[in-house]
Amino acid sequence: AQSVSQHNHHVILSEAASLELGCNYSYGGTVNLFWYVQYPGQHLQLLLKYFSGDPLVKGIKGFEAEFIKSKFSFNLRKPSVQWSDTAEYFCAVNAQGVQNTGFQKLVFGTGTRLLVSP
Amino acid sequence: DVKVTQSSRYLVKRTGEKVFLECVQDMDHENMFWYRQDPGLGLRLIYFSYDVKMKEKGDIPEGYSVSREKKERFSLILESASTNQTSMYLCASSGTSRGYTFGSGTRLTVV
Numbered sequence: 771a772q773s774v775s776q777h778n779h780h781v782i783l784s785e786a787a788s789l790e791l792g793c794n795y796s797y798g799g800t801v802n803l804f805w806y807v808q809y810p811g812q813h814l815q816l817l818l819k820y821f822s823g824d825p826l827v828k829g830i831k832g833f834e835a836e837f838i839k840s841k842f843s844f845n846l847r848k849p850s851v852q853w854s855d856t857a858e859y860f861c862a863v864n865a866q867g868v869q870n871t872g873f874q875k876l877v878f879g880t881g882t883r884l885l886v887s888p
Numbered sequence: 889d890v891k892v893t894q895s896s897r898y899l900v901k902r903t904g905e906k907v908f909l910e911c912v913q914d915m916d917h918e919n920m921f922w923y924r925q926d927p928g929l930g931l932r933l934i935y936f937s938y939d940v941k942m943k944e945k946g947d948i949p950e951g952y953s954v955s956r957e958k959k960e961r962f963s964l965i966l967e968s969a970s971t972n973q974t975s976m977y978l979c980a981s982s983g984t985s986r987g988y989t990f991g992s993g994t995r996l997t998v999v
Binding site for chain 2: 875877879
């Protein structure tokens with residue numbers, strides 16, 4: 771079965787520090803990759819997504835992610851974090867669902883809680 | 889903007905009760921999903937539906953069922969609520985663009 775691994779469960783940074791959150795997936799076929807963010811008390815929001823093309827994807831709020839196919843990775847980065855980036859971050863990958871429909875379901879990692887201290 | 893609306897933000901139910909969680913989307917999306925979110929476990933797929941009256945089990949369907957009588961509505965049913973079903977439940981929908989939109993969640997407590 772497809773799976774997504776997020777290696778860091780909790781990350782604590784000071785403001786202006788650089789951020790990199792790891793994400794690896796296990797799936798041998800073509801993938802669509804996503805990073806979602808959940809701010810305290812809010813619903814999941816899409817940060818960025820990769821479907822095809824340039825493997826370096828830029829998202830909202832200064833985030834970017836790089837798809838490295840040979841490493842099955844899609845790490846999230848931000849050069850300088852802010853206190854407002856405190857949130858939980860989820861990596862997700864499309865996985866094949868029902869046979870013959872082309873339908874794809876989203877499989878999530880366990881999430882990384884980021885705390886940015888002012 | 890696509891909107892996914894979950895009928896309740898917070899629910900408290902007793903063990904053994906039958907519980908209905910409702911989700912409505914307004915963008916004519918074919919695909920709808922129910923996930924539960926638990927600390928340290930991320931989001932786990934309970935059931936999904938790719939068409940009206942069609943449903944497929946996700947990774948943790950035990951103790952749950954779903955109903956999709958209309959395209960815009962996808963209901964999650966806890967046949968007999970148990971304390972281990974205390975969780976945050978998230979509904980999502982997606983269309984052909986393969987993007988997913990999530991509702992704001994229902995925090996269910998079973999006592």
